[in-house]
Amino acid sequence: MRSEIYLWPGCALFSGQELNFEMHKHHALQISISLSESLQFSTNKNEMIKSFGIIISPNQFHALRSEGSVLSIYLAPESRLARDLMEKFGPGISSLKIKQIESIKELNSILRTKLIDCGQLYAKLLEKLSFLSGQQNKPITQIDPRITHAATIIYKSIEACEKISARSIGNSVGLSMGRIVHLFSKQIGIPIRSFILWERIQFAIRLILEGAPLTEAAHQAGFADQAHLSRTFRATFGITASGVFNKNNFPTFKICDSMFVNTKISL
Numbered sequence: 001m002r003s004e005i006y007l008w009p010g011c012a013l014f015s016g017q018e019l020n021f022e023m024h025k026h027h028a029l030q031i032s033i034s035l036s037e038s039l040q041f042s043t044n045k046n047e048m049i050k051s052f053g054i055i056i057s058p059n060q061f062h063a064l065r066s067e068g069s070v071l072s073i074y075l076a077p078e079s080r081l082a083r084d085l086m087e088k089f090g091p092g093i094s095s096l097k098i099k100q101i102e103s104i105k106e107l108n109s110i111l112r113t114k115l116i117d118c119g120q121l122y123a124k125l126l127e128k129l130s131f132l133s134g135q136q137n138k139p140i141t142q143i144d145p146r147i148t149h150a151a152t153i154i155y156k157s158i159e160a161c162e163k164i165s166a167r168s169i170g171n172s173v174g175l176s177m178g179r180i181v182h183l184f185s186k187q188i189g190i191p192i193r194s195f196i197l198w199e200r201i202q203f204a205i206r207l208i209l210e211g212a213p214l215t216e217a218a219h220q221a222g223f224a225d226q227a228h229l230s231r232t233f234r235a236t237f238g239i240t241a242s243g244v245f246n247k248n249n250f251p252t253f254k255i256c257d258s259m260f261v262n263t264k265i266s267l
Contacts, residue, residue, distance in 0.1 A: 009198040010189075013121075025060055027236050035105065039064060041062050042062065055085065060091070147187050203220070230242060
């Protein structure tokens with residue numbers, strides 16, 4: 001079965017055969033669950049960890065070996081949920097308990113039904129990760145309409161190849177730069193700069209899927225050149241953009257512009 005990748009600002013969900021077996025590190029916090037055989041992880045300290053579920057802190061060198069499919073989640077480390085997970089599990093690589101693994105694994109069953117949209121899937125993802133972090137009883141925040149409007153401005157500005165900054169976004173929604181930076185991070189759970197970067201990556205991927213060369217996609221998405229896009233992609237996910245899209249059977253991508261469900265869910 002072809003691998004699938006769902007992308008939201010600050011979050012990615014992967015299901016399928018692991019793409020990178022080499023020793024590497026990346027900016028995102030990673031959670032990987034085996035869907036069949038157990039996983040084998042090694043570190044740059046020659047440690048070997050065997051488990052059916054693992055959480056890897058940001059910038060931790062590791063290599064994964066799996067005979068079957070995996071379900072992996074990548075979170076921007078600046079996000080509130082990633083910080084909650086790092087506080088609970090600490091640095092390095094940690095094995096998950098059976099109950100935690102089974103909870104996360106339910107996401108793959110949801111994916112297989114094909115009857116759920118991006119917003120609903122994101123809500124389920126948050127539910128599972130909140131359980132994993134022990135924050136499932138945290139109250140849900142009502143999103144300020146100005147923040148929802150700010151996210152829309154970001155989407156449209158990137159697609160129009162327009163320059164964008166926290167100050168200009170704040171001016172458009174009637175907030176000072178300091179206030180938009182604070183409120184956006186508080187309500188969405190990810191800093192506005194990180195949100196914009198993930199949106200640029202997603203837009204570049206969309207252009208590549210539509211047939212644009214990597215260089216053209218990089219420029220249109222706001223990167224200096226193809227090398228800049230490739231470095232950013234690798235720093236975030238541990239693999240270059242060309243390493244993904246040059247494969248004969250590269251994954252199916254689902255770019256999810258909306259991370260809001262009735263404007264009440266935040267990461």
